[in-house]
Amino acid sequence: MSKLTIALDIMGGDHGPPVTLPAALKAIQQHSELHFILCGKETLIAPCLQSLTTEQRERISIAHCEQVVEMGESPRSALRTKKSSSMRKAIELVDEGVADACVSAGNTGALLTLAFYILKTLPGVDRPALISMMPTVDHHKVFLLDLGANVNCTAEILFQYGVMGSVLAEQISGIQRPRVALLNVGEEDIKGNAQVKHADQLFRQAAEINYIGYVEGDDIFTDNADVVVTDGFTGNVALKSSEGLAKLVINELRQHSQANIFTRLMAKIALPLLKSIYNRVNPDQYNGASLIGLRGIVVKSHGNASSDAFYYAILEAMKEARIGVPEKIKNKIETVLLEQL
């Protein structure tokens, strides 16, 4: 396979190098086409590379960065006062065409702001979106966006999100003419706020998009749609409230499991299953959420991610880089906009 270069923000996340470096080492050992630029403190990174072979070591370069964007830091502060942060460097390498994609487990707000500021959006895209796959019944997957990049969405932005989501479902999941739906409070035409109703009209005019109309919150977890579009406020609340419910279920089962030998056996079987569902609903914990609509690839791993989760986020970045997701989105947006002329 042809060479792929990924820039990693080694310092990002709740744990930093102890989590990100093992994932990087694993990836470099398993994928011979992969090259890394590790952004962070050289004194922390270099000693950890000694277990690699010379060939593997040669596929890694270190971009030393003095600064780290803190997890609680405001996006404004990250943008203004952290000009040599590892997060910023990783994004800049994508912008300069040196890296094909970047991955960070750092502060989401700062990552969104820096990526938007440095990479800019694609032509025809007003705002980037945070997208991830949600599990559904029958082991189908639904792309849900926006998960919180943009809390105020006009109808046009919602429409662009639908186009972008459609590209991901087609390219990443291989779905022909993915079914795109708008999240609403009812399936009837009269339901919803002004932006959603207007976005519905925009979708109906776009023959390029397989728009299926409104779905409700519970449809996120059914296979009624392949792409569910909503604003970043609602999407974030839907994601987090589902996580919250999953935690509640795990908690209740655990409490009940202490009653007797049968309930303890029940818990032994049910809890691992529930935890796997929880991890799938908390998708950036698993394989990362992608920031799309930008001129480069940015994958966000969860701040509290394990090495395994960070490794999956690297795989996701590799996949998007091979596909050339930004180019595919650009082409689709162009086609849809031309269609409307």
Next chain:
Amino acid sequence: MSKLTIALDIMGGDHGPPVTLPAALKAIQQHSELHFILCGKETLIAPCLQSLTTEQRERISIAHCEQVVEMGESPRSALRTKKSSSMRKAIELVDEGVADACVSAGNTGALLTLAFYILKTLPGVDRPALISMMPTVDHHKVFLLDLGANVNCTAEILFQYGVMGSVLAEQISGIQRPRVALLNVGEEDIKGNAQVKHADQLFRQAAEINYIGYVEGDDIFTDNADVVVTDGFTGNVALKSSEGLAKLVINELRQHSQANIFTRLMAKIALPLLKSIYNRVNPDQYNGASLIGLRGIVVKSHGNASSDAFYYAILEAMKEARIGVPEKIKNKIETVLLEQL
């Protein structure tokens, strides 16, 4: 206990009289202070009352109504063309002071529209809200509003919702100085849309309300707050997506339960527990959601409710009538508004 009169929309819901009448009969048998006005088709209702004692029968009157608001009917059509519907009659009886409260399992949109049109909002309240209790870890309860009465909420409306929710948590759950929180996409001050940020300021100025700031979606199911306030769009999506996740969990456990004798045993213990959680997350299925902020009490039972669920909705209406919820809300809103002068 002093006499309580409740108007029931007997025709409402997916099933109508076969579900609503048994609930009414059970309630009249168990609560000697209770009087009912049963709104609906007399020919359907009268024969079902024969099992009652004379004393019980005397506490029931029938308000014959020719029309029924259909489940899929638009609110506009219900308002304009169904002037003698059972739903409308039940609300009118509250408006006329003949009934202390009403209960319907009918079409939510129509119920909201008719109740708003007929009863009007209390002074200082711009819009009614749909509120219900959500389960949390440690068997605490959180009042969540708005669940879909009003998809576009200004900061002022969100603030009024917080005041109303606070009254319910205090009066119904007996919580002293209930903790009121705004649902947001992060806990930091900079997060959120304009309405939420402005509502945050309004709450901070109201010493009468125990405002604790922002919470995120997963906090709906923790005991971090007693009242969680959001607009009807987000609240509805949060509720429905949590329901969807609960269905997914039940579905996955059921699929896995077929593997062997141990997994079947696991399912036998875990599934009833999960279903009870599902029913609690789907709260109007259980004890009804209340429409608050109006000059009268309207309790909404789920369209697909069982007789048990409709019975619980009746109990909820009795509780609110005894407390005099609208009066309590009116007083609290007045106090808060005076404080701001």
